[in-house]
Amino acid sequence: MNFEGVGRRYGLRGPWVLRGVDLALPAGALVRVEGGNGSGKSTLLRLVAGVDTPSEGRVTGRRRTAYVPERFAVALPLTAAGYLVHLGRIHGLPSALAAARAVEWLDRFGAGEHARTTLSELSKGTSQKVAVAQALLAEPELLVLDEAWTGLDVPARAELDRAVAERVAEGGTVVYVDHDPRRLAGAADAVYAVTDGTLVRRTDDEVRAAAAGAGAGAGAGPGDSDRDGDGDGGGDPAALVRIVVSGPSGAAPPDGLPGAPRCEPGPDGSVLLTAPAIHSDALLRALLAARPAWHIREVREAGLAEDDTPARDTASASSGTTTEGFPR
Numbered sequence: 001m002n003f004e005g006v007g008r009r010y011g012l013r014g015p016w017v018l019r020g021v022d023l024a025l026p027a028g029a030l031v032r033v034e035g036g037n038g039s040g041k042s043t044l045l046r047l048v049a050g051v052d053t054p055s056e057g058r059v060t061g062r063r064r065t066a067y068v069p070e071r072f073a074v075a076l077p078l079t080a081a082g083y084l085v086h087l088g089r090i091h092g093l094p095s096a097l098a099a100a101r102a103v104e105w106l107d108r109f110g111a112g113e114h115a116r117t118t119l120s121e122l123s124k125g126t127s128q129k130v131a132v133a134q135a136l137l138a139e140p141e142l143l144v145l146d147e148a149w150t151g152l153d154v155p156a157r158a159e160l161d162r163a164v165a166e167r168v169a170e171g172g173t174v175v176y177v178d179h180d181p182r183r184l185a186g187a188a189d190a191v192y193a194v195t196d197g198t199l200v201r202r203t204d205d206e207v208r209a210a211a212a213g214a215g216a217g218a219g220a221g222p223g224d225s226d227r228d229g230d231g232d233g234g235g236d237p238a239a240l241v242r243i244v245v246s247g248p249s250g251a252a253p254p255d256g257l258p259g260a261p262r263c264e265p266g267p268d269g270s271v272l273l274t275a276p277a278i279h280s281d282a283l284l285r286a287l288l289a290a291r292p293a294w295h296i297r298e299v300r301e302a303g304l305a306e307d308d309t310p311a312r313d314t315a316s317a318s319s320g321t322t323t324e325g326f327p328r
């Protein structure tokens, strides 16, 4: 999808909020948009999502799109699951598939028990989970997230990170705004800033400096490693995550991955990584940021570490990658 000389102002004589915006959004790209309050980020994302039209300029190559707006309020007499099935059908899914995906996404975000709650009775946080689920269940080619992490609890924020990684790995484009500079830091393929009514692409040096300044390191987002939300830094340290990835043919995964994952050959030329779940966000981020790219095919919890699992010692598991069956 391409923007050429796009401008937007509200009202015929209103001041220009955006002007001269040129933007290319290729398939399989993760794109971050930054900018101060009121700079025009949401205006840009509405144009990208196609829920608003430019006052001037051209948008071409529009793809199947889903959007999580900054504020989500739906006044429909539907349950959470009913609403998601309705949205799934609008996206073109058959009813049975829409229903299955509704349950799947509510479960993934820890909101399965609210499937039969009417929208008006949902808490703010659960409403936000429904907002995110409605965008993800149709597996859109273009996913637009305007502060979509805001209001989600810690496990749901991590789940959304994972869902973004999956979308990009499957060739989707994800465009996002988030107030937290650490959100998916280092993973974005391009970072743009809205300044003085124009869109400026940040240089790689600027992006690297910002990521370093945000204290990226092996850390996850703010408190995101604290998956159970109890402030102890993150759930059972013996809990494991399994990530199926594919990369350049025959290559071993990059060295120094966070969480020192055990690496084994997986199905269809893939690689199966097993690491402590508390490192899963940092690990996913590192895989997304690796060049050449490693595509994430699947992420799932994998129970508790056995005594012989090298990844169990989380205190020393901040670097190094254990590989089995890979040429070095």
Ligand SMILES: Nc1ncnc2c1ncn2[C@@H]1O[C@H](COP(=O)(O)OP(=O)(O)OP(=O)(O)O)[C@@H](O)[C@H]1O
Binding pocket: 010, 017, 035, 036, 037, 038, 039, 040, 041, 042, 043, 044, 070
């Ligand atoms: N529907 C509207 N009608 C009139 N003006 C609008 C409208 N939507 C946005 N604006 C104006 O456009 C400018 C940019 O707003 P926008 O919400 O896009 O900024 P933002 O960067 O997303 O802000 P924030 O970080 O506070 O969410 C602001 O001056 C705002 O008042």
